[in-house]
Each structure stands twice: as structure tokens, then as C-alpha cells.
Amino acid sequence: MSRVRTVLGDVLPGELGVCDAHDHLFLTSPRLPGQELRDVSAARAELAAFRAAGGGAVVQWTPYGMGRRAGELPRLSRRTGVHVVAATGLHQAAHYDGTALAGLRDRLAEVFVAELTEGIGASGVRAGLIKVAGGFHALDAHARRTMAAAAEAHHATGAPVAVHLELGTGALDVLDLLCGEWGVPPHRVILGHLNRSPDPVAHRQAAEAGAYLAFDGPSRAHHATDWRLPDALRRLAEAGFADRLLLGGDTTTSAARSVHGGPGMPYLLRRVRPRLEAEMGAGPVARILAENPGRAFAADWPR
Template identity: 35%
Template sequence: MNSPLRTVTGPLPATAVQGPVLAHEHLALDLTRSADRAALLKARHAAAIADELADLREGFGLSLVIELTCRGMGRDFATLARISRESGVAVVAGTGWYHEAFHPAEVDGASVEELADALIEEIASGPGDDRVLPGVVGEAGSHGEAPSDPEVRTLTAAARAAVATGLSLATHTQLGRGGLAQLELLTAAGLAPQRISIGHQDLLDDPVAHRELAAAGAYVAFDTVGKESYQSDTARLRLLLALLDAGHADRVLLSCDISRHCYLVGEGGQGYGHLFRSFLPRVRAAGADEELIDLLTRRNPLRFLTGGDDGTAGSGTADLRDRAGKEALA
């Protein structure tokens, strides 16, 4: 983990991250459509978000947020930098393209080469006058069992840009579906599986698919923790324990994917801290020790970002459910 992290306030040694990392969040975005006007986190919400993150830094040691709002999603690097400075929590920002419904006009008719060049330029120089450099590619999206033709182009370009710049890549899947197809496409473009996180797998009740992704070397993102309207945390816990028991603790990423202002604590939502306040206590009750919690919440996301390997494969996974007892899986 020698490569510095590219944060919105400048380079940060990975060794400086001593506390947990939220591996897939949004701090500034605009996904509003006529049928959904609440998928919004704007500059006016920045103070409340910074307060939440500062509280998590004080209470749980939160050190870093991987912010995966990319092109066409209302990305706002200036607001990200403000939130990071006010909260004292480092933020890594993303680039790339979300799924087809949110592709900006620049995607239309552009070749893979043109799209990859655009990302490489942005990673090197930053967008506009913000002077903020993306530190991860994502969340690069598809919206079905297989990517559409435009999504094939944007995902392939994202993978080529990640290879060219040494960044890692995080994806969006539709309710967890299509992850294996994404992994095949991204690795065919030359990106190593350990530089790939397949998103929203906690929404897919398919332990076999999770094991296949992890066995191939990709990170399996359980990144919508607390979104009970999509999937219960009880089901998430069951799926997580199954993956841990299969020996893949070193391939799990955890986060909450806060993507609308009504999820903020100040508006009565679960907030960015749901992982720490609610879900991780249940993982501990299921038998996880602090070494395993640190692996899931700090070492794994750092290894994902840097492509490093800290030799922790399989740590803390043995017989987790047996130690927990059957009640943990109820």
C-alpha cells in the first residue's frame, strides 16, 4: 500500500488511514427524474453531511469515504472538498459513467477510444477549474443481466482508463444482477480482478454468484446496508456470513450508498452511520472479532484502492456461523 490515495484535498498515504472506510457513498449528486425528485444531495445539504461525517469520525474513527458519483450524476467536486475539510474525513472522488439511463450526451456516438481518452485526461488534470483529481473509477454502471451496447462502451472505456492510470474501478449493478457479466467485460479489457469492486451484491440473494465473484479475485460490495426497502439487513447478514464462511473475508466491501437527502440523519433517515451503529454490531454478535471488522472496514477498501495485498486472505472467517449460533441467522 505504498501508492498515495488521491483525495479531494490532495494525496494521502494509505498508511494514514487508521480508521474505517465507507466504500461506496454519495455526498453530492443529482439523479432526479420526473418520477423521483428526492434522489438529490446538493450544496445546501453539505453542512448536514459534514456534521454527520464529523460525528462518525469522533464516534467510530471514520477516516475515509469513497464517493462514487461520476459523470452525468450531478457530481460536484467543490462541494466534496468542502465536506471533507469541514468534517475532517478524507474523500476519494470518482469518474466514469453510470448506467445508460443517466449517460450524458458525450457518450452518444463516441468510440471506446474517445471515451477512454476523456477519462484519462480527467484523471490526469481534473475536471474544469476544480483542480480535484479523481481517485477511483466509478460507479461505472449497467442495468440488467448483460450491459447494453452503450454500457459496453462506457464500461470498456472505464476499464481501459483504470489500466492506463493505475486506478481501481467500482461498478453499479441493477439490484445486484449482471455482476459476473461486468467482471468478464472489465477483465477482458485488461483490468485485473483485484482492481474491481462489483456493486450492490447485498441486493442479490445468490451466494453462489458472490462466491464466484470473490473466487475470481474481485471485491464483492455489500454497499446498500440499511436500505431495508430494497433488502432487509437480516438477509444481508445471512449473505455476508455465507461469504465469510466460504473463506472470502478479504473480498468484502461494506457501505450504505446514501443517495438522497431523506436518508440523512437530520431528515429522519438512517444516515451514513447505519453501518457502524446497527449492522456491524450484528456482525460482531455473529462471532466476528475486531481483526475481522478491521479487515472488512479498513484493510479491504484500502487494498481495493491501491491494488495492494496485506496478506490477510481468509483472516477471521473460520466457522463464523457455528460460533454465532443459529439465532444469528434467523
């Protein structure tokens, strides 16, 4: 039976509740100096605020080597009552310093499988998805190597593969590579940041291919496209793809947390949900938030 692998163990898809399908409790990167998500108490407060707004689950897309703090996640989940899903995988090479990936490139798939089935380091916390990343309208050698390892790890475990699309671009190239060349079923692929490139043709083609489409934000850097989100989702729903859609907050900096004055995780339910309900109706939005994530992140995990 398919289950979602959370940091407290595997749960049935219907147990997730309302889900923030793409966010971060902890995150560090040389590209975000001074903006790291490291504070455990702030992470706990953010999760509690999300829970108070009606949230039931958060999927953390923070991959290997970017400050996941996997050992803290079970305690945060227990204390707040929010399901948390952790990630393995790799981001773009620019998010790592010169030594962070030393000796790793030749055993990526091995590491991903171990983190999915045995646990992340000494924490024992098992990841529930593989996060990888493309570039702006391109897939460089690092992306191809990482995606090849992700495909191998998927075939070994059934884990879903979540993809950072740079500025929302390259979705079809990613599907050609992961699904066409390496045989990952399209319904096991989650394409992230599609709101950052509101191209209805590319969105529809990705949905027709069978992938899940994740729309996340708001974002200070990408605010120019935030206002197009309701129309993009309505178009896809009207075309029959409401069951392929996911929503997330993608909080990547300390200042963006609601507990520090930013929109944070609760914004997804406090502001985004009612705006989408006005555009699409409450029923489709409820399914996007509470039903689709269970299917997208569930797998028949090896015992």
C-alpha cells in the same frame, strides 16, 4: 508505492481508517426528482456524524454528470477530518437527460483519464476511482461502451473500477467483460450492491475470481434482502474471502441522510457493525472496514 487518491491528495492505504466504501455526499439524477443531494451544509453534517461514530473515510461513487460538486469536497474533508475519495466514470444512460452526454461518447476514456490525473473540471480535484454500471442481468451498448472506456482508463492509470450492479445482478458478466475481454486485473474491480441479490454461488464465484465484493445499504427499496447481509458475509469469510469484502451506506436521497431522520452514513457503524460483529466476530469486521478498502482503492498512480 500504492496510494489512495483522496480529494486532498494521495494517502497510504493504512491512513484511511474506518471506511464507508460506497456512499454519496452529492447526487442528482432525473430518476430521483426532488430527492437530490445538493445541500453542502447537510453533507458536512453527515460527514461530521460519520466521524463522530468512528468513521475515517468515505468513497463517493457519484460519477460524471450527476452533481458531484467536486469543488466542495476538499473543504468538507478538511472541516470534518474525514478522507473523501471522488469518482469519474458514468452511470446507466437513464441517469442522464438527452443532452448531458452529447459529444462525450467518443472520448470517454480521455475524460476519465483526465479526471483521474489532472482534475475534475476547474476544481483541480482528482478522482480516485472509475464508476460504471451494468443493467439487470444484462449489459447494454451504453454499459459496454462505458466499461471499455473504464478499462482503457484503468490501463493508463491503474485506477480501480467500481461497478454498480443493477439489483446486484450480472457480476460474472461484468467480470467476463472487464477482466476476460479487456484485461483489467480482477483485484482492481469492485462489485457493488451484491446484498441486493443474495446469491451465495454468484458471490463465491466473484470472490474466487479475485474481485472485491461491496455490500451496501440499508435501502428502503431493497429492504427485503437487508436482513441477509450478515449471513452472506459470514459465508464468504468462512470460505476464506474476508479480505475481498467491503461495506458501504449508499445514501442516495436527502431523506435517507441521518441529519434528516434517515439511517445515513452513521448507521453503518452504529447498527450494521455490531450486528456483523455478533455474527462474525470483531476481528473480521474491523478488517473489512479498515483494511480492505485501503487495498481495494489504492493504485500506483502515474506522477
